[in-house]
Amino acid sequence: MEECIFCKIITKELPSKSVYEDDEVLAFPDIHPVRPVHILVIPKKHISELVSLEDTAIIQKIFAVAQKIIKEKGLEGKGYRVTNNGGGAQIIDHLHFHIMGPMTKTAVMG
Secondary structure, eight states: OTTOHHHHHHTTSSOOOOSEEOSSEEEEEOSSOSSSEEEEEEESSOOOSGGGOSOTHHHHHHHHHHHHHHHHTTOTTTOOEEEOOOTTOOSSSSOOEEEEEOOOHHHHHO
């Protein structure tokens, strides 16, 4: 998809600092972090949102990458959040998951 910022990051048309990359998934820091750790995990294939997903195997891969990043960033036991927006609530229409932390119970409840 020509206009998709994430697709341009995948093809290296736009720069990013990769945290993880393989043939199917890319992870990189959010340019507007809301927590000290704020990483985006995206499929390399353009999928506009969760309900557009035809093969759910990529979700297993994304969550395996998320687990790896959570451990590498030391968020175990410190609180973290993994989120996905869709249905018009996302800023970029390319399936992506946010890993954010550390996240205290106060931040979650308040």
